[in-house]
Amino acid sequence: MVKATAELDEGTAAPGRRPMTPHRILEALAILAAALLWSGIASAVEDEDLTALSLEDLMSVRLNAMGITGIHHTHARGEWMVGLSLMHMHMDGNRSAGHRVSRAEVLRDYPVAPTEMDMDMAMLHLMVAPTDRWTLVGMVPYLRLEMEHETRSGASFTTRADGLGDVELGALFRLWAEDIHRVDLLGMVRLPTGSIDVKDDTPMGRTRLPYPMRLGSGSVDLHPGVTYQAQTETWSWGVHAGTILRTHRNHRGYRLGHRAHVTTWLARGLTEWLSASVRLDGAWWGNIHGDDDALDPALVPTADPDRRAGRRVDLLLGTNIFSLEGPLAGHRIAVEGGVPITQWLDGPQLELDYRLSLEWTWVF
Amino acid sequence: VDVGLLNARRALAALLPIALLATGAASEAELKSAFVFRIARFVDWPEEHTAPGVLRVAVLGDDPLTHTVEAMIDGETVHQSRIEVRRTGTPEEATPCDILVVSGYPAPVEEILAAMGDAPVLTIGDAPDFARRGGSIGLVRDGSRIALEINRGALDARRLRVSSQLLRLATIVETGGP
Numbered sequence: 001m002v003k004a005t006a007e008l009d010e011g012t013a014a015p016g017r018r019p020m021t022p023h024r025i026l027e028a029l030a031i032l033a034a035a036l037l038w039s040g041i042a043s044a045v046e047d048e049d050l051t052a053l054s055l056e057d058l059m060s061v062r063l064n065a066m067g068i069t070g071i072h073h074t075h076a077r078g079e080w081m082v083g084l085s086l087m088h089m090h091m092d093g094n095r096s097a098g099h100r101v102s103r104a105e106v107l108r109d110y111p112v113a114p115t116e117m118d119m120d121m122a123m124l125h126l127m128v129a130p131t132d133r134w135t136l137v138g139m140v141p142y143l144r145l146e147m148e149h150e151t152r153s154g155a156s157f158t159t160r161a162d163g164l165g166d167v168e169l170g171a172l173f174r175l176w177a178e179d180i181h182r183v184d185l186l187g188m189v190r191l192p193t194g195s196i197d198v199k200d201d202t203p204m205g206r207t208r209l210p211y212p213m214r215l216g217s218g219s220v221d222l223h224p225g226v227t228y229q230a231q232t233e234t235w236s237w238g239v240h241a242g243t244i245l246r247t248h249r250n251h252r253g254y255r256l257g258h259r260a261h262v263t264t265w266l267a268r269g270l271t272e273w274l275s276a277s278v279r280l281d282g283a284w285w286g287n288i289h290g291d292d293d294a295l296d297p298a299l300v301p302t303a304d305p306d307r308r309a310g311r312r313v314d315l316l317l318g319t320n321i322f323s324l325e326g327p328l329a330g331h332r333i334a335v336e337g338g339v340p341i342t343q344w345l346d347g348p349q350l351e352l353d354y355r356l357s358l359e360w361t362w363v364f
Numbered sequence: 365v366d367v368g369l370l371n372a373r374r375a376l377a378a379l380l381p382i383a384l385l386a387t388g389a390a391s392e393a394e395l396k397s398a399f400v401f402r403i404a405r406f407v408d409w410p411e412e413h414t415a416p417g418v419l420r421v422a423v424l425g426d427d428p429l430t431h432t433v434e435a436m437i438d439g440e441t442v443h444q445s446r447i448e449v450r451r452t453g454t455p456e457e458a459t460p461c462d463i464l465v466v467s468g469y470p471a472p473v474e475e476i477l478a479a480m481g482d483a484p485v486l487t488i489g490d491a492p493d494f495a496r497r498g499g500s501i502g503l504v505r506d507g508s509r510i511a512l513e514i515n516r517g518a519l520d521a522r523r524l525r526v527s528s529q530l531l532r533l534a535t536i537v538e539t540g541g542p
Contacts, residue, residue: 050398051436055406055533058398059509076509180505234428 071240074174074184075129083125083361090354091117096347106348107152112300116148117350135172141165143215159209161198166190166216181230186242188223192216196252208294210302218250239264249290257286257309277318284311287346301348312343312352330363393428395510396503397436400465400488403501404442406530409462410523413484419445422452422461427468429490455479463488473497484522495537513537
């Protein structure tokens, strides 16, 4: 299984609601379209009659229904999977250690305070299984980051960055499978395709953006992991553990902290086309080693390499809709949303408020 | 897509009703039941043992598969024969029947099969190694799919003939084999 991870930080309350711009109206339409697709698939699946299928068709029907967003498994020989994940994380307010820190407190120590951040990621997945034990995996992320700030003078400004993130290539290996149980090993290499040189306009002029606004790590990273999962007719559960190891300093003279994550889930099939899941997702990450000379750590906490570490556990609820047969066979749409139940940050750092994801996969 | 229009409470509130929609339907059981229905088309029973115009299916075990077989294929037709599904409490009560579907019955497979004697009954089950333990056809999980295991020796012993098309799609196993 592969777990798509995003390394972000957090921000302070933005009191007012944002206006309904055309951009946001488009976003709402995208959500509506997804909901319609969801209901359309549901009705199509319900109308199918399994007894009308030939023996060959029955043997091609898949039962891997209760997937978890961002988590994959080895496939049968010859199978392909394409997928697209849309992820959103919203950070609002600052936190240091285990408690919240007000904007005024941050501005006492720094001339500029981050107040809020949104991260959107679109991830394209491609998987192919040359054998029953090996599945090759490729993941291409596209990121859009936006961070709001306030200065001691009371002025506010926003920085934005978008572009290709760090591409991941690797493989899944089915270590063991028996009856309903299986164990997969994951070995991925994350390539430094995401820019660490992104710039935007700030009150100090056009400057290189601080660490959490960068699109990649700048280093070649290793991403090993192991997954156990089981599935009965109506229940599915599993646990995945993995780590991201930075192998060297990037060309700006720093490397991000290593990262470890553990996630465990329980899902239940509700109907023949729908399941619901609950998941606990924990992550630990370290401070940055070295620093980028272009950043002044006394100006804003996001530029301080010694204020980047943290740990967090999120509670997530999700639903899956899937098609076993018919023209939509092999398609799955998953929605998952969650909030942190505990987070500790070597801050002040922006704290996570909530996260949402929408994922479509097609196995053929 | 930036879904900033939603906040965490709204998102979770939207998910909650869906989570309460539990109906307990079992897609795997329905798929296996469809296999039972299809397999019946590829089997010939000794003529002297069949009931004219009727295909008698007995289900044994309190499990989603046996309940779904009852719900899905009772009253359907195979080769001009109407399927009659009958729930049975013990293996001894299963005969006379043409097909016995076993799932979730709390006794060893060998014991169930011994109770059938050498009657020409196609036994289908989803217990681990069902066919290797003497059953006619095992419905087994193969990754995300259902596959068939057929014990030809068990079929011969019960004087059942299976079409080559079915044999070609299945894994052939032997009693006690790996």
